[in-house]
Amino acid sequence: MKKYDILVIGSGGGTKLVTPPSKLGYKVAILEKDRLGGTCLNRGCIPSKMIIYPAEILALAKDASRFQLDIPGPRKVDFKTLIERVSATVDADSDSIIPAYEKNPNIDYYPYEGRFVENKVVRVNGELLTADRIFIAAGCRPSIPDIPGLAGTPYMTSREALRRTDLPDRLLVIGGGYIGLELGFAYSAFGSKTTFLVRNRMISHEDKDIIDGFEKAFSKKEDVRLGTNVKKVEYKKGIFHLECEDANGAFSIEGDALLVATGIKPNTDWLDLQNTSIQTNEKGYIKTNEYLETTSPGVYAFGDIIGKYFFRHSVNFEGEFLFQSLYVDKERKQVDYPPVPHAVFTHPQVAAVGKTEQQLIKEGIEYISAINPYSSSATGMARLSEDQFVKILVSPKTRKILGAHIIGDEASNLIHLFVLLMTMDGTLEDLLRMIYVHPALPEIARNAARKAREILSV
CATH class of the missing domain: 3.50.50.60 (FAD/NAD(P)-binding domain)
Structure with missing residues (x-):
């Protein structure tokens, strides 16, 4: 040995x-x-x-x-x-x-x-x-779902989708998480007619307002079928045939490529x-x-x-x-996680750090919510922003940020303003003491903080 x-x-x-x-x-x-x-x-x-x-x-x-x-x-x-x-x-x-x-x-x-x-x-x-x-x-x-007929077909996971060198005419995506959405968005932008078959909600672990906002914004540009169960898969002569069911009943759909992104x-x-x-x-x-x-x-x-x-x-x-x-250090130490952010690189982007509103309600934590749209800022007006916003959840007692959630342009960059604030154990006042470049995206975060301050002062 x-x-x-x-x-x-x-x-x-x-x-x-x-x-x-x-x-x-x-x-x-x-x-x-x-x-x-x-x-x-x-x-x-x-x-x-x-x-x-x-x-x-x-x-x-x-x-x-x-x-x-x-x-x-x-x-x-x-x-x-x-x-x-x-x-x-x-x-x-x-x-x-x-x-x-x-x-x-x-x-x-x-x-x-x-x-x-x-x-x-x-x-x-x-x-x-x-x-x-x-x-x-x-x-x-x-993780591959147990859908009758799926096994043995040339479906793609993220691994194959990132290496495929021919662009399919019609792509079917099973799943509404970030992997399927990111890759499906890319294929759609490149020219594949893409349909997203989502069993429940998209990006379902996000804050509820982000989920609602994302589904609204994403569905404007993409073919999204929410509440869809894929009941059977067949592959014949280079074409995938899917039998599905939603609230309106059974339907079938075809494509020459299938991406399965239903979890890990x-x-x-x-x-x-x-x-x-x-x-x-x-x-x-x-x-x-x-x-x-x-x-x-x-x-x-x-x-x-x-x-x-x-x-x-x-x-x-x-x-x-x-x-x-x-x-x-050669010491046995407990791991102490600072706030852990994440982002979804779709169009629009989504980013978040801290707790969602659903989590705060479940845990019985007191909070106030403030939402500021991109459009109510100079840079948002310049970008003709629609369906994009910053949402912050604030403790009324400590005035600290409990969670921050963004949907919109450069959300993966903008979220770091809140990541730093929460990591440094800062408060709403710390966020409002800064001088912000005008006009720039961080002003949208500042305006959300101003709204939160107004709510707290009532």
């Missing part, structure tokens, strides 16, 4: 426990059966945003007439070249990691899966490895955890305590596989926390 100081399973956020401790002299083994860099680099946030950005440009161009602009000529995409460029870029980034590991005498890279044979013992390509500490950051993968599942079933004392919850996510320790001493887990947050920025935070506490 080969022994290391550190053994890491998963090369996404897991990289935070590879090179940094190796530079301190620790011997590290990194296990990755797929491409190095994890989901975000290879089949997630990075390639998707490289595809979505040009889609946003096309979406803006389609609205050019609203600004008295006549953009001549066909607005088309060289889809094959675009996808090949994106794929080549992320592949080169992934491939660059291997030489760095090979040059580091303290890192051993195993391009294989790892399965536990007992506590703190992992079988890798026929070898047995152990370590003083094992870190599981093996992530999640798409943890990769714990690939680890043979039944051979250990590592416990999982009813959904298969690894149970961890406030130290990110599993129920097996010396084994830690973080990232998507623990089911807490599902963002690359959150797993990076967790990995950096573990490195700092265990290998720099």
Whole structure:
């Protein structure tokens, strides 16, 4: 059996426990059966945003007439070249990691899966490895619904949708979460006639006003079928045939491509955890305590596989926390999460940090709500903004922001004003003491704060 100081399973956020401790002299083994860099680099946030950005440009161009602009000529995409460029870029980034590991005498890279044979013992390509500490950051993968006829058809998940080099004429998207919406929006902007088949609501974990506003805004530009259950899938002669049902009854729909984006599942079933004392919850996510320790001493887990947050920025935070506490400070510390934001890169964008109004009501927390539309600002008027707004939830007692929710242009950037304020434990008054550039998008956030102050002063 080969022994290391550190053994890491998963090369996404897991990289935070590879090179940094190796530079301190620790011997590290990194296990990755797929491409190095994890989901975000290879089949997630990075390639998707490289595809979505040009889609946003096309979406803006389609609205050019609203600004008295006549953009001549066909607005088309060289889809094959675009996808090949994106794929080549992320592949080169992934491939660059291997030489760095090979040059580091303290890192051993195993391009294989790892399965536990007992506590703190992992079988890798026929070898047995152990370590003083094992870190599981093996992530999640798409969860495929049990729809009759779906299995065996050439449907796409996000992985295939990001690598497909031919643009389908008619794309069907099953799912109303951010993955299906982002990729479906991009394909639609590039020219695919896209239909979104959504069982309940879109982006259903967002604040209720954001959900309502997004469905209204998104449905103006896209073909959205809410409350739709897909009952059966058939694939014949290159065409998907879907039998569906909604409030109006049964209907059928066809397309030459199908994207299934109905959620994710943890990769714990690939680890043979039944051979250990590592416990999982009813959904298969690894149970961890406030130290990110599993129920097996010396084994830690973080990232998507623990089911807490599902963002690359959150797993990076967790990995950096573990490195700092265990290998720099050398203290057993509880993880203390600052406010964790997120964004949906559709058109319009959505971003949020903190609690939703539904959560505050459920938890019995006192709050006031203030909403300010983009249109009631100079820059919003310049952009002819519609259906876009900033919503903040404020504690009447402490005057601190409990949650901030945005739908509109550059929401993923604008949200950071509230992220910083909440991280610094600031109040409404701190937000209003600032001088804002005029005219700029942050004025919309300031105006929401002014509305909140007015409500609180009544």
